[in-house]
Every structure is written in C-alpha cells, then in structure tokens.
Amino acid sequence: xxxxxxxxxxxxxxxxxxxxxxxxxxxxxxxxxxxxxxxxxxxxxxxxxxxxxxxxxxxxxxxxxxxxxxxxxxxxxxxxxxxxxxxxxxxxxxxxxxxxxxxxxxxxxxxxxxxxxxxxxxxxxxxxxxxxxxxxxxxxxxxxxxxxxxxxxxxxxxxxxxxxxxxxxxxxxxxxxxxxxxxxxxxxxxxxxxxxxxxxxxxxxxxxxxxxxxxxxxxxxxxxxxxxxxxxxxxxxxxxxxxxxxxxxxxxxxxxxxxxxxxxxxxxxxxxxxxxxxxxxxxxxxxxxxxxxxxxxxxxxxxxxxxxxxxxxxxxxxxxxxxxxxxxxxxxxxxxxxxxxxxxxxxxxxxxxxxxxxxxxxxxxxxxxxxxxxxxxxxxxxxxxxxxxxxxxxxxxxxxxxxxxxxxxxxxxxxxxxxxxxxxxxxxxxxxxxxxxxxxxxxxxxxxxxxxxxxxxxxxxxxxxxxxxxxxxxxxxxxxxxxxxxxxxxxxxxxxxxxxxxxxxxxxxxxxxxxxxxxxxxxxxxxxxxxxxxxxxxxxxxxxxxxxxxxxxxxxxxxxxxxxxxxxxxxxxxxxxxxxxxxxxxxxxxxxxxxxxxxxxxxxxxxxxxxxxxxxxxxxxxxxxxxxxxxxxxxxxxxxxxxxxxxxxxxxxxxxxxxxxxxxxxxxxxxxxxxxxxxxxxxxxxxxxxxxxxxxxxxxxxxxxxxxxxxxxxxxxxxxxxxxxxxx
Numbered sequence: 117x118x119x120x121x122x123x124x125x126x127x128x129x130x131x132x133x134x135x136x137x138x139x140x141x142x143x144x145x146x147x148x149x150x151x152x153x154x155x156x157x158x159x160x161x162x163x164x165x166x167x168x169x170x171x172x173x174x175x176x177x178x179x180x181x182x183x184x185x186x187x188x189x190x191x192x193x194x195x196x197x198x199x200x201x202x203x204x205x206x207x208x209x210x211x212x213x214x215x216x217x218x219x220x221x222x223x224x225x226x227x228x229x230x231x232x233x234x235x236x237x238x239x240x241x242x243x244x245x246x247x248x249x250x251x252x253x254x255x256x257x258x259x260x261x262x263x264x265x266x267x268x269x270x271x272x273x274x275x276x277x278x279x280x281x282x283x284x285x286x287x288x289x290x291x292x293x294x295x296x297x298x299x300x301x302x303x304x305x306x307x308x309x310x311x312x313x314x315x316x317x318x319x320x321x322x323x324x325x326x327x328x329x330x331x332x333x334x335x336x337x338x339x340x341x342x343x344x345x346x347x348x349x350x351x352x353x354x355x356x357x358x359x360x361x362x363x364x365x366x367x368x369x370x371x372x373x374x375x376x377x378x379x380x381x382x383x384x385x386x387x388x389x390x391x392x393x394x395x396x397x398x399x400x401x402x403x404x405x406x407x408x409x410x411x412x413x414x415x416x417x418x419x420x421x422x423x424x425x426x427x428x429x430x431x432x433x434x435x436x437x438x439x440x441x442x443x444x445x446x447x448x449x450x451x452x453x454x455x456x457x458x459x460x461x462x463x464x465x466x467x468x469x470x471x472x473x474x475x476x477x478x479x480x481x482x483x484x485x486x487x488x489x490x491x492x493x494x495x496x497x498x499x500x501x502x503x504x505x506x507x508x509x510x511x512x513x514x515x516x517x518x519x520x521x522x523x524x525x526x527x528x529x530x531x532x533x534x535x536x537x538x539x540x541x542x543x544x545x546x547x548x549x550x551x552x553x554x555x556x557x558x559x560x561x562x563x564x565x566x567x568x569x570x571x572x573x574x575x576x577x578x579x580x581x582x583x584x585x586x587x588x589x590x591x592x593x594x595x596x597x598x599x600x601x602x603x604x605x606x607x608x609x610x611x612x613x614x615x616x617x618x619x620x621x622x623x624x625x626x627x628x629x630x631x632x633x634x635x636x637x638x639x640x641x642x643x644x645x646x647x648x649x650x651x652x653x654x655x656x657x658x659x660x661x662x663x664x665x666x667x668x669x670x671x672x673x674x675x676x677x678x679x680x681x682x683x684x685x686x687x688x689x690x691x692x693x694x695x696x697x698x699x700x701x702x703x704x705x706x707x708x709x710x711x712x713x714x715x716x717x718x719x720x721x722x723x724x725x726x727x728x729x730x731x732x733x734x735x736x737x738x739x740x741x742x743x744x745x746x747x748x749x750x751x752x753x754x755x756x757x758x759x760x761x762x763x764x765x766x767x768x769x770x771x772x773x774x775x776x777x778x779x780x781x782x783x784x785x786x787x788x789x790x791x792x793x794x795x796x797x798x799x800x801x802x803x804x805x806x807x808x809x810x811x812x813x814x815x816x817x818x819x820x821x822x823x824x825x826x827x828x829x830x831x832x833x834x835x836x837x838x839x840x841x842x843x844x
Contacts, residue, residue, distance in 0.1 A: 266284050431445045541621065614650075
C-alpha cells in the first residue's frame with residue numbers, strides 16, 4: 117500500500133482619482149429581505165438575530181429569496197463589460213495545464229486522478245510501471261444527467277491492484293457512494309454502498325475484502341447535528357450485502373466505551389505490519405487517539421482493541437513498521453518531533469526520539485521500504501528528511517528546486533518516495549526519489565504547464581502585527597511592478613486548524629497578475645506555519661490575533677505602496693470567512709472589496725449545523741461561557757453596524773455545501789445589504805450544482821473566478837470593467 121497525504125483544505129498613498137460606476141439606482145437594489153428578529157440570551161448577554169428564518173433554506177420562501185438574490189447577482193455580474201473576455205482568458209489558462217493528483221502505487225500499478233486540457237473533471241487513470249501506457253479507468257462526466265454532475269471523491273486500489281474502490285457524489289455534495297471497479301477490464305462489480313464519506317477505505321491482503329467508514333442512516337425527524345454522530349467502520353467482502361457487513365470499530369463496540377458519539381472511527385490496514393490500526397478523529401482536532409489489534413482478529417466475534425495513543429500524547433500523524441510505531445507529536449515541542457515506541461508494549465513516557473524538535477516545523481512522518489521519511493517546513497520551504505531504520509542522523513533529500521511539497525507518496529513495499537513539488541511560479545511535477553542514486557527525477561506523469569510565468573516573481577516578507585508579532589506575508593506580482601500604490605491587490609487569509617498556506621502554482625492566477633495585479637497571502641496565526649504555538653495563538657479566545665494579523669498584512673501592502681485602500685481586496689474561504697469578515701467589520705475603510713467564499717460568518721449558530729459539532733475543538737461551544745465569548749468575538753454577522761459605510765462584498769456558496777451551510781452566506785448578505793450606506797454592492801453568488809468546492813468542475817471554478825476578478829476590477833475602477841449604463 118502506498119500512502120499519499122495532503123501537506124496540510126485566500127491604503128493610503130494612491131495618486132490617482134478612481135471612479136466606480138454603480139449599476140443600480142436606489143430603487144433598483146437587491147431583493148428585499150424580511151426582518152424577523154429573534155433574541156437569544158447567552159450567559160447574560162442578549163444577542164439579536166434578524167434573519168434566522170433564512171436558515172431553513174428548503175422552506176419555499178427562503179429558497180425563493182436565495183434564487184432572487186442569485187438572479188440579482190447574476191444580472192449585475194453579467195453586465196460587467198470585460199467579464200466575458202476575462203473568462204475566456206481564464207479558460208485558456210486553465211486548459212493549458214495538466215494536473216495529476218492522488219498518486220497511489222500498488223503492485224507496480226500507478227493509479228492517479230488527472231485533469232487534462234479539454235476535460236471538465238478529474239478522471240481516474242492507471243498505468244503499469246511509471247513509464248507504462250496510460251489507461252482510463254473511470255470518467256465521472258459520463259455519469260451526469262441534466263444539470264447535475266458527478267465527481268470522484270476518493271479511490272483506493274487493492275494491494276494486488278486487481279480492484280479499485282472509489283467514492284463518487286453528485287453536485288459537489290461529498291455524499292459519497294462507494295463502488296468497486298476491476299482494474300484490468302474497467303468492469304463494475306456491482307458494489308453500491310452509500311454514506312461512505314472521508315475516503316478512509318483500506319484493503320486486506322486477500323484482495324477480496326476491505327474496511328470502510330460509514331455514517332449512520334438518518335432517522336426521520338433527527339436534528340441536522342446527528343449527521344456525523346455514532347458512525348462506525350465496517351468490514352466488507354465483495355459481493356456481500358453491505359447492510360450485513362459487521363462493524364469492526366466504533367463507539368460501544370468491544371468495550372470501546374471511551375469513544376464519544378461525535379468521534380469519527382477509522383481502521384487502517386497496511387502491509388508493513390500484522391496489526392490493524394484503529395484511528396479516532398475527534399472532529400477537526402489534530403490530536404488523535406490510536407488503537408491496535410491483530411489484523412487476523414477483524415473477523416472474530418471480539419476484536420481485542422488496545423489503546424496505544426491518546427489525545428494527551430499530542431500525536432497528529434503516525435506510521436508503523438512491524439512493531440515499531442512512529443509518531444509525530446508536539447508534546448513538549450511546539451514545532452514537533454518524531455518518536456518511536458512499541459505497538460505491542462507502548463511506552464510513551466520513555467520513547468525513542470527519531471527526529472528531535474528544531475527550527476523547522478515537522479509536518480508529517482511516513483514509512484517506505486528503505487527508511488523513514490519526515491516532512492519539514494523551513495521558512496515556508498518544504499523539505500524532506502530521510503532517516504535509516506538503523507538510526508543515525510537523517511539526511512535531506514535533494515530536491516530539484518525550492519518550493520512546497522504538495523503531496524508525498526510512500527509505500528512500505530517500495531524504496532524511496534514520490535514527491536509532488538511546486539512553488540508560486542513553477543508548475544507541480546511528480547518526482548521519484550531513488551535512495552540508491554540519491555537523485556530525484558521527473559516521472560513525467562504530468563508535463564510542466566505551458567503557461568509562461570517567467571515574468572512573475574514572489575517575495576517573502578514579514579508584517580508587524582498589532583501586538584508586535586511578525587507575520588509572514590507572501591507577495592506574488594509581475595516583475596517591474598511600479599510601487600506607487602496603484603496596483604490592484606488581492607490579499608488572501610485563512611488561519612485555522614493549523615493548516616499552512618504553502619506556495620502553490622495556479623495557472624489561472626496569471627489572468628490577475630498579467631493585468632498588473634498583486635496576489636498576497638497572509639500567513640496569520642491559527643495556521644501552522646510556526647508550529648502548534650502559532651496554531652493555538654489563533655484559536656477560540658485568541659481568534660482576534662488571526663484577524664489582526666490579516667489587517668497588519670493589509671497595512672503593510674499599503675505602507676510599502678504595493679496598493680492603496682481603493683485598490684485592495686481581501687478574500688477568505690471557509691474558516692477564512694472569519695478572517696475577512698472580521699477585517700470587514702473592524703476596518704471597512706481599509707478595503708475596496710471583500711470576497712467571502714463559502715465562508716463562515718455566524719459562529720453562534722454554526723454549532724447547530726451538521727458540521728458544527730466536529731468544529732468545536734477549533735472554535736469553541738456556545739454551551740460554555742468562555743466558548744460563547746470566543747464565538748461571539750469572531751462572529752462577523754453579529755458585528756455588522758447599521759449605517760456604516762462598508763466596502764463592496766461578494767459572498768459565494770454552493771447549495772449542496774456539507775461543511776458551511778448556505779444560510780451562512782445568506783444571513784450575512786441580508787445583514788450587510790440592510791446596514792451599509794456606502795452605495796457599494798453586496799452580492800451573493802449561489803451555485804446550485806456545487807458544494808464547498810470539492811468536486812466542482814473546471815468550468816464551474818473558471819466561471820466563479822471570472823466573477824470574482826471582474827467584480828474586483830469593477831470596484832477598483834479599472835476602465836474596461838466599468839458599466840456604460842445603469843440598471844441590471
């Protein structure tokens with residue numbers, strides 16, 4: 117088995133006067149929204165919610181409101197004069213590159229997802245031998261009907277490469293249904309298992325059975341928060357009715373009473389050991405609980421699961437070889453260390469230290485046939501450390517250029533590693549590292565992009581935060597850019613879950629950069645750029661640091677004359693909606709526009725949504741006074757002020773989003789439309805065949821990007837994007 121892990125899923129000094137032409141007169145504004153105020157009392161604090169009725173997006177009245185808002189947005193955006201030309205350029209750039217992701221190698225068969233020029237969605241391919249002929253296994257475009265499309269969510273080949281289990285879902289919903297296909301013929305075996313989310317499917321070495329995680333079947337009248345509760349992992353034999361599959365890991369099974377109803381239980385099987393590994397994911401919390409049991413016991417009536425790692429051990433990644441368990445932990449080491457203990461007789465009080473803590477942040481550990489491989493993040497640059505099983509000091513793997521390790525594929529049955537390497541200006545390529553030669557060579561699995569980034573450069577700087585903390589800031593722009601404060605600038609921020617914003621090559625970004633645009637990334641607290649301390653400094657009651665860091669980076673771009681407030685925009689997606697929402701409500705004068713892409717805005721109510729309970733470890737719970745204070749402080753919806761001059765705002769959502777419900781964007785749209793006095797637009801874009809962005813097609817992503825860029829160029833006063841008349 118080969119394992120592929122994600123390397124962890126956006127001012128003053130302007131010298132010219134800009135004119136932005138409005139589209140609408142006061143009488144032609146957006147659809148009206150009824151105010152139906154609800155008041156809640158949290159620990160003595162009364163909180164008003166005027167648009168709670170929009171949370172029921174399936175109610176006919178609410179559904180009609182969402183459609184009217186989207187129709188209004190569509191009418192406005194489609195009237196931007198140069199939008200069509202911009203979309204054509206984005207499509208041209210997107211169709212110039214091939215992307216190969218999710219590489220998995222089993223029995224000399226190379227499986228991967230590929231998005232090639234001329235195709236709209238990722239397709240599953242296989243080749244025998246890395247230089248073998250490529251063969252198409254699955255094309256999800258052939259499954260779509262009408263306005264609904266399907267996407268591959270995940271796949272996992274059997275250890276002998278004879279079969280491939282894969283998950284597929286409609287409309288970006290991530291509601292995966294698991295199927296199995298025969299590698300040699302492409303024939304479907306007839307397996308059809310619903311509610312198999314998250315993609316943790318691993319095969320046993322018999323080639324006829326696998327373990328998979330499945331959500332419980334929803335009961336009539338169950339609250340939305342029940343969606344992810346009491347899930348379990350099951351053992352499936354090909355051809356068997358999945359409803360007869362035995363549960364092998366989960367709450368209440370085999371004496372596992374410590375598992376809570378909100379925990380997500382997975383089972384991992386790897387040929388490097390005779391143990392099955394039971395992994396407990398505690399929502400979005402990075403720290404895991406880990407159990408082991410003999411692999412042969414999975415078919416017995418009583419599986420003897422034994423706990424080897426708990427949350428207090430602060431382990432975030434692991435791998436195993438025989439009885440040796442390798443653990444990545446931040447216990448006593450903010451930037452992490454790698455330790456080793458015995459799976460049969462664990463002693464985490466006295467482990468062997470494989471890689472001690474140091475200056476680089478350790479981000480992952482994995483086992484190949486020849487050695488242990490440890491990923492590092494060193495000043496924004498990805499490194500790979502190789503440590504022989506015999507011990508000793510590790511050696512850095514020589515990489516072709518400095519950039520980010522976007523993905524790493526390791527197999528306990530193969531020496532070396534497959535490395536997906538990229539940077540802000542270099543397209544991603546898969547390299548094969550051979551420990552015998554010590555070289556990393558291009559596998560040619562995907563050709564380099566033909567998009568010319570030779571005139572684009574990047575710079576890594578630091579901005580001084582409100583409390584004196586130096587915040588890393590990446591800036592990408594066209595060489596020779598004038599520093600006169602006139603450049604259209606898009607500042608992206610995220611800052612949650614300890615996720616790092618690594619350098620990434622995006623061909624379509626050239627449509628922004630070639631017009632003199634600046635793209636910047638604020639590496640704010642809440643992310644993982646400087647380890648666990650950096651992550652915790654942007655959590656819960658410390659979430660203001662995330663917002664303040666983003667504002668500090670915006671001020672830096674103004675002070676250094678990259679841009680000015682009339683040509684600066686902020687963008688954040690998902691949890692990044694908290695970041696840009698806070699910047700919007702706290703410093704509206706600093707920005708010409710804000711984009712919240714499938715963003716969180718009402719933190720007080722998110723806990724009642726299906727994906728709310730798993731996020732409590734990161735943001736807090738309204739059920740505690742401390743949690744309420746944290747959530748209220750970061751909830752931009754509740755900090756919108758009446759009669760305030762807000763910048764232009766574009767909010768986007770996919771109606772099938774399982775992670776951030778569409779009502780988040782809806783309520784924030786209504787609140788801003790009612791409150792702002794600036795006369796600048798507040799628009800909500802709804803995609804009725806999309807979710808959180810996972811599973812969206814190339815054409816969907818291109819259309820959304822064209823809308824975003826055109827919206828910003830309009831608000832920045834760029835002449836060719838200004839309307840020549842009023843009225844939608």
